[in-house]
Amino acid sequence: xxxxxxIEMTGVYKAFGTKKVLQGxxxxxxxGSSMVIIGGSGTGKxxxxxxxxxxxxxxxxxxxxxxxxMIKASTRARExxxxxxxxxxxGGALFDSLPVxxxxxxxxxxxxxxxxxxxxxxxxxxxxxxxxxxxxxxxxPAELSGGMQKRVALARAIATNPEIIFFDExxxxxxxxxxxxxxxxxxxxxxxxxxxxxxxxxxxxxxxKIADHVAMLHDGKIxxxxxxxxxxxxxxxxxxxxIHGRADGPITDLQSELLKSA
Amino acid sequence: xxxxxQIFREKIPFLHDICQAIGHSILNVIQALGAIxxxxxxxxxxxxxxxxxxxxxxxxxxxxxxxxxxxVGMTALFTGMVxxxxxxxGFSRFNAESAIASVVALSITRELxxxxxxxxxxxxxxxxxxxxxxxxxxxEQIDALSTLSVNPMKYLVVPRVIAGTIMLPxxxxxxxxxxxxxxxxxxxxxxxxxxxxYLYQTWQVLENIDVxxxxxxxxxxxxxxxxxxxxxxxxxxxxxxxxxxxxxxAVVTASILILIFNYILTQVFFx
Numbered sequence: 057x058x059x060x061x062x063i064e065m066t067g068v069y070k071a072f073g074t075k076k077v078l079q080g081x082x083x084x085x086x087x088g089s090s091m092v093i094i095g096g097s098g099t100g101k102x103x104x105x106x107x108x109x110x111x112x113x114x115x116x117x118x119x120x121x122x123x124x125x126m127i128k129a130s131t132r133a134r135e136x137x138x139x140x141x142x143x144x145x146x147g148g149a150l151f152d153s154l155p156v157x158x159x160x161x162x163x164x165x166x167x168x169x170x171x172x173x174x175x176x177x178x179x180x181x182x183x184x185x186x187x188x189x190x191x192x193x194x195x196x197p198a199e200l201s202g203g204m205q206k207r208v209a210l211a212r213a214i215a216t217n218p219e220i221i222f223f224d225e226x227x228x229x230x231x232x233x234x235x236x237x238x239x240x241x242x243x244x245x246x247x248x249x250x251x252x253x254x255x256x257x258x259x260x261x262x263x264x265k266i267a268d269h270v271a272m273l274h275d276g277k278i279x280x281x282x283x284x285x286x287x288x289x290x291x292x293x294x295x296x297x298x299i300h301g302r303a304d305g306p307i308t309d310l311q312s313e314l315l316k317s318a
Numbered sequence: 319x320x321x322x323x324q325i326f327r328e329k330i331p332f333l334h335d336i337c338q339a340i341g342h343s344i345l346n347v348i349q350a351l352g353a354i355x356x357x358x359x360x361x362x363x364x365x366x367x368x369x370x371x372x373x374x375x376x377x378x379x380x381x382x383x384x385x386x387x388x389x390v391g392m393t394a395l396f397t398g399m400v401x402x403x404x405x406x407x408g409f410s411r412f413n414a415e416s417a418i419a420s421v422v423a424l425s426i427t428r429e430l431x432x433x434x435x436x437x438x439x440x441x442x443x444x445x446x447x448x449x450x451x452x453x454x455x456x457x458e459q460i461d462a463l464s465t466l467s468v469n470p471m472k473y474l475v476v477p478r479v480i481a482g483t484i485m486l487p488x489x490x491x492x493x494x495x496x497x498x499x500x501x502x503x504x505x506x507x508x509x510x511x512x513x514x515x516y517l518y519q520t521w522q523v524l525e526n527i528d529v530x531x532x533x534x535x536x537x538x539x540x541x542x543x544x545x546x547x548x549x550x551x552x553x554x555x556x557x558x559x560x561x562x563x564x565x566x567x568a569v570v571t572a573s574i575l576i577l578i579f580n581y582i583l584t585q586v587f588f589x
Contacts, residue, residue, distance in 0.1 A: 106461070109461075109464070109465060110464075111461050111464060111465075135467060135469070138464065138465060138467045139467050141465055142465070143461075143462070143465040145458045145461070145462060146458070147457055147458060149457055149458040149459050149461065149462040150459075150462075151459055151462070152459075162466050162468070163466035163467060163468075166466065166467070166468045166473070167466050167467030167468060168467075212466075216466075222465075
């Protein structure tokens with residue numbers, strides 16, 4: 057039986073001035089599945105994610121979440137929809153003026169009007185879920201290591217039990233062991249919640265661990281999409297070059313091109 | 319049309335470049351004015367609609383008001399003192415020393431206290447707001463607020479703008495008292511004026527409108543200082559350079575707006 061789609065992107069375009077970043081992205085994410093978007097730097101992965109989240113307004117096309125078009129929706133409807141989302145930012149994006157527990161409880165207190173005491177209890181549970189004890193709850197983000205900050209950010213992303221979780225480069229800047237720990241936590245948290253996940257990364261180890269489906273973004277378009285098991289036999293030259301990290305192939309080095317044209 | 323432009327570009331390239339640069343600058347200014355106007359409207363709309371983060375406003379009262387008190391107080395004190403000295407030096411040439419109390423009181427309450435307090439707060443608070451909000455923009459904390467179902471305008475901008483608009487008049491009122499007292503100290507202890515007559519003259523010359531106009535100016539300046547800090551921080555460019563630029567722009571634009579609106583409000587109150 058085919059699962060219905062939680063997220064449907066059709067012909068999404070986004071440009072910044074004369075720079076065309078997304079040039080007709082088509083992508084479907086089935087309910088409860090984990091979609092990983094891979095692609096080189098500057099191909100529009102983050103922009104795709106931010107367009108779905110509504111942090112950036114797409115110029116053209118349709119982005120449907122649970123059947124609601126996020127581009128045409130009113131601000132109020134979009135704000136309501138945001139309550140279904142959780143997001144792990146690349147750098148954590150923890151609020152450095154607030155202690156760890158408040159960071160995790162922030163969405164519960166301000167987004168869901170929960171009592172502080174109850175929110176703190178849930179925050180502590182979520183911190184335990186990502187392997188962080190009560191001891192760090194009163195510390196400030198600046199007092200934590202990069203890996204610990206990522207864990208706290210993950211706890212914050214899942215604190216409101218979201219239906220859809222976005223992960224922006226979850227393992228960037230971490231050592232391989234900590235990266236694997238974060239990957240494991242992501243898989244566990246997404247499974248526990250039964251959430252739909254959308255991850256962007258260029259870390260192939262992370263993609264293989266997290267993904268049910270993979271989409272390859274190149275030049276503002278999805279050039280290949282399929283199940284993770286098909287990734288090594290995709291028959292797509294862009295995917296082959298990217299997953300093997302070869303310099304030769306259809307994907308040209310953008311920086312070298314720019315240097316040549318200068 | 320295209321051909322005429324091409325001929326212009328080929329025949330007089332330097333003039334074409336100058337015109338192009340001027341055109342770009344004008345377009346940029348118009349674009350910035352439009353963006354600032356929209357930001358003002360958004361801010362006012364969010365000020366009038368719930369939820370309002372009361373605790374954040376109270377915290378900004380402390381940050382903007384209480385912590386600015388020393389710098390505003392010192393500025394007012396020494397301005398009042400210098401004003402008394404300078405007035406004495408100038409007025410003694412025309413045997414008009416008796417006007418010092420009036421000059422100090424009117425200058426401080428009408429102009430110097432609101433303008434100098436506004437400029438000092440722009441340097442202290444406007445820069446701090448732009449740096450803080452700009453850093454939040456660069457580190458994606460503002461995006462994180464949106465994903466946690468909290469409107470960043472309501473959470474970051476509204477409390478600061480409300481606190482700035484309310485606290486600057488309070489600071490200016492305190493500055494008025496300290497400034498006049500500075501003039502009093504110099505006049506009585508250095509220039510040999512009688513304490514009673516100085517205070518009597520000050521009381522006689524001051525009218526409600528002198529103080530009220532200064533407080534209205536202060537409210538307007540407080541609004542612009544915090545608004546420019548938030549606007550430039552909110553739209554900060556990437557990296558340390560982007561935040562640095564936002565901070566500079568916040569202070570410069572707030573200072574210019576203070577000077578422009580000081581003239582406009584003076585015209586409204588006293589013409």
